[in-house]
Amino acid sequence: MAKRILVVEDNDLNRKLFCDVLRSQGYAIEPVADGLEALDRARDFVPNLIIMDIQMPNVSGLDLIEAAKRDPVLRGIPVLAVTAYAGKGDEERIRDAGAEGYLAKPVSIGPFMAAVRALVEPVVEPVVEPVAVTPAP
């Protein structure tokens, strides 16, 4: 079953770009333009990952991440933050808020997909086979 990704981004062009790229990789996408709708939509859509723009007009992505991480239902969903101004301390502030991933805009597709996969795809642990010990005759 396709993994689900909620894309919260107020900029139409960026949102469309993120969604197109993710759809082309087989993900099921729910776009959200208004940050104020983000948490309700996350509860309905139950995504495997939230991509969160930080700069939005009605509510900051930073506040949304903090709210999601306080929410018993949403806190387990990983968040990949994307931010236009990558000033000193921004990444730390965003990670302190609870984001598991962080990308500075402009976002190129390679690092974007790598960050998405790192958060969405289950880590495959190497299987350690027990060493067969043949008892001595």
Ligand code: MN
């Ligand atoms: Mn924005």
